[in-house]
Amino acid sequence: MADKDNAMLSQVIAALNELHTTTDQKRCRELDDALTVLKKSENGFMISFRLLDFEQPTVVQHFGACIFYDTIRERWEECLSNETLIMKIKETLLEKLALGAPFLNQSVTNKLTSSLAIFILCCIPDIWSEPIQDLATTWVDKPEL
Numbered sequence: 001m002a003d004k005d006n007a008m009l010s011q012v013i014a015a016l017n018e019l020h021t022t023t024d025q026k027r028c029r030e031l032d033d034a035l036t037v038l039k040k041s042e043n044g045f046m047i048s049f050r051l052l053d054f055e056q057p058t059v060v061q062h063f064g065a066c067i068f069y070d071t072i073r074e075r076w077e078e079c080l081s082n083e084t085l086i087m088k089i090k091e092t093l094l095e096k097l098a099l100g101a102p103f104l105n106q107s108v109t110n111k112l113t114s115s116l117a118i119f120i121l122c123c124i125p126d127i128w129s130e131p132i133q134d135l136a137t138t139w140v141d142k143p144e145l
Contacts, residue, residue: 009050012038016059035063042078045071049088052096052112058105065111068093072118086127093119094135098142 012035019031038044044067051064071079072089079085093116101109120131128134 005047005050008043008047012047012051012063013056013060016063017057020059039063039067039070045075049092052092054096054100054104058108061108062105062111065108065115069111069115069118072115072122076118076122086123089119090123090128094138098139101142 015031015035019028019035022028022031038047048064048067048071051060051067053061056064068089079089093112096104097109097112097116100112104112120128124131
């Protein structure tokens with residue numbers, strides 16, 4: 001399974017790089033269509049956690065952040081039944097924002113911040129009862145946040 005995930009990750013990264021460098025309009029549409037399908041799939045959401053890795057180029061991180069945002073915004077009901085996934089989403093958002101604030105590209109930071117805002121709205125009060133207090137406590141020593 002790990003080999004399949006690694007292959008998929010490599011294909012997504014290659015497609016994103018080609019999308020942003022190709023001058024062939026037909027190829028650009030093909031890549032955009034394929035990435036849009038992936039973005040809306042469960043596999044796309046699961047691979048987005050790896051796309052957000054700090055080692056990835058900005059374009060890859062931004063695509064991962066867009067998948068996160070769109071999934072929370074459009075498919076939250078699907079996530080609700082999986083408590084482990086909800087905690088993974090929360091932990092990933094908090095980690096990427098806290099650790100990446102000093103160096104993440106602003107477009108990635110903005111998309112992750114928007115994802116966190118929607119996540120909080122979806123979670124109050126049943127899943128995350130005191131998000132603002134928790135964030136203030138967690139990020140008290142991080143003025144950039």
